[in-house]
Amino acid sequence: MAAVKGHESHPKRGLLSDLILGSQDGLVNVLGILLGVAAASASFKLILVAALAALGAESVSMGAVAYTSTAARRRFYLSEEARERREMQEVPEIERQEIREVLERWGYTGEGLERMLADLCANPKAMLEFMMAFELRLAPVDPHEPLHSGLVVLGATVAGSAVPLIPFLLLPTQIHLAAISSIVLSGAVLFTIGTFEARTTDSNIWRSALQMLVIGLAAGFAGFLIGHFLGAPGAI
Secondary structure, rough: OOOOOOOOOOOOOOOOHHHHHHHHHHHHHHHHHHHHHHHHHHOHHHHHHHHHHHHHHHHHHHHHHHHHHHHHHHHHHHEEEHHHHHHHHHHHHHHHHHHHHHHHOOOHHHHHHHHHHHHHHHHHHHHHHHHHHHHHOOHHHHHHHHHHHHHHHHHHHHHHHOOOHHHHHHHHOOOOHHHHHHHHHHHHHHHHHHHHHHHHHOOOOHHHHHHHHHHHHHHHHHHHHHHHOOOOOOOO
């Protein structure tokens, strides 16, 4: 039998959610702003300025939020890890009992439970990681993950924000046609993002894709309604 080379390839934790978060948020927000401004004004310059301002602000904001939230997650994990280390030294019997309770929930009993418990408690590193994962249900955060997450979300937000703007750049004198084209293009990209998510997570493709599409177009429609009514003569 031939030896199996290499190892299974799995998506990097957090990468998929960062990509979807950034691209969907950027696309949906800029689409709503574009349709709102286009409904209120036929000025291409005004539409372009509003879209670029939204793109810049949204991208920086989303990237910063991704960085700070991931960094906070890392700090919380490290503080809980330090607390567990102290408890392992100060109250080892309580920690041992907590591990026992987890193993019992998994169905371990009798000699099997005692053997597994003894093996874990004899290895401080294994015991600590077990407590972090299965008692506190926390996952470790790599030191480089906050910056990586921030950059991925920033890039994905820029890319997503650019999608609804493309038709306006190609059709600067035909605002209504550009708006319709922007809706169609944005809908297609949202559907594709939903399909990609479903294939990656092995979930229902149609449900995921349609959910992404409906959320995005609903936000765009809300922006259109606001722009339409506020831009009407005598509205303000």
